[in-house]
Amino acid sequence: MKISKVATVTARRIFAMCQKDGRVDEERLRKAIRRIADDKPRDYRGILAALRRLVRLDLERRHVVVESAAELDADTQSRVQSSLAGQYGDDLTYEYRITPDLIGGLKVRVGNDVWDGSVRGRLDRLSQAF
Numbered sequence: 001m002k003i004s005k006v007a008t009v010t011a012r013r014i015f016a017m018c019q020k021d022g023r024v025d026e027e028r029l030r031k032a033i034r035r036i037a038d039d040k041p042r043d044y045r046g047i048l049a050a051l052r053r054l055v056r057l058d059l060e061r062r063h064v065v066v067e068s069a070a071e072l073d074a075d076t077q078s079r080v081q082s083s084l085a086g087q088y089g090d091d092l093t094y095e096y097r098i099t100p101d102l103i104g105g106l107k108v109r110v111g112n113d114v115w116d117g118s119v120r121g122r123l124d125r126l127s128q129a130f
Contacts, residue, residue, distance in 0.1 A: 001049060010047050017032070061111035064110050066106060067108075068096070069119075080106070102119065103120050
């Protein structure tokens with residue numbers, strides 16, 4: 001489904017109105033979606049699709065994926081969480097993955113930001129340098 005420019009702009013405005021202190025207020029978002037569904041303005045499906053995309057991107061921006069070669073102990077997990085909470089805020093969701101290919105170290109992804117401190121990443125960078 002192709003979303004028109006008008007629907008995209010409208011969805012951005014609605015999304016901005018549904019934010020409170022830089023975070024999405026779920027109750028405001030529910031009311032806005034309910035109102036759009038009830039009133040059915042012109043191109044309401046496009047507005048809802050664009051709004052869904054904006055919400056998905058916001059959720060992905062607050063999702064953290066931590067990859068390590070071995071399982072992390074509770075102390076290491078809490079240090080990673082406190083460090084990231086200082087940079088990105090307290091409302092992050094965490095997912096821990098075990099990836100033996102990393103050999104050692106951590107690879108952390110928060111939204112579009114990636115920190116690769118793994119041995120595999122260092123070896124890859126070294127091989128690309130030659």
